[in-house]
Amino acid sequence: MTDIFTLDAEVRTDLGKGASRRLRHANKVPAILYGEGKDPVSLTLEHRHVFRAQEEEAFYSHVLTLNVDGEKVECLLKDMQRHPFKPLVMHLDFLRVDATHDIHTNVPVHFINEEAVAKKGAVLAHHINEIAITCLPGKLPEFIEVDCADLEVGQTLHLSDVKLPEGVTSDELAKGEDHDQAVVTANAPKGGSDDEEAAEEVATEE
The missing domain is CATH 2.40.240.10 (Ribosomal Protein L25; Chain P)
Structure with missing residues (x-):
């Protein structure tokens, strides 16, 4: 080998x-x-x-x-x-596989720039760790990068937001808009604004 x-x-x-x-x-x-x-x-x-x-x-x-x-x-x-x-x-x-025939397979997702979201006080939730794709064998990527740099707290990236390499298509998106899967969400940290608002409401009632 x-x-x-x-x-x-x-x-x-x-x-x-x-x-x-x-x-x-x-x-x-x-x-x-x-x-x-x-x-x-x-x-x-x-x-x-x-x-x-x-x-x-x-x-x-x-x-x-x-x-x-x-x-x-x-x-x-x-x-x-x-x-x-x-x-x-x-x-x-x-x-x-044949170099002239499309292949259907799954490739792993690599999330990048996650620290940029953490600095905004968000906690990332990964919804998938691989993407089903179609491409020619020569176009097959080893992984697909998902850039989290511009994610804001409360925002979710979907498959349609992911930039796929040239010649590569998403099998799920090919099925229609209803299959636009969530990929990653920037959640507010526990004990964040929602909890604070609830605590303020209780204090007001008291």
Whole structure:
């Protein structure tokens, strides 16, 4: 493996739960590669390479290259099964991609300039941590930045307020205005103006 986005894989013909168990005992990970109208292919990967790669956020939202018995295949990681309590990857699902075909996937959100909102006395509430997008594989961003610098107390940023990279569209917004999800809200701190007003009203009544 040259980097976290390139993994060596071997085609496996020994299938079933028993075979998968034997692979894991040999420090290998069973996987499947499917998509693009081709037959699914069962694969085997080295666990140490997979485990290193899965520790990086970009691994989950980047076009990967699988070296399958000498053939390079571009794909996305679509699913990963982990052991419930051991540091083990149990199974991987990869989806083939074609440079000329749009892909639908989720990419993580990175919130920036949050300290600017904190200085205004607000407390940020993140409503989502990833965005469903459509784009060509070559346009796939590793993450999407949400700039919080101009948020005022009580204001909410929605998907329609997020600037997406060129060639990238939101799957939710494509469904219509009713799907314009809230992304982040600048809330007044607890014990803020609302509480103070309530306390003043009580004092007046007394």
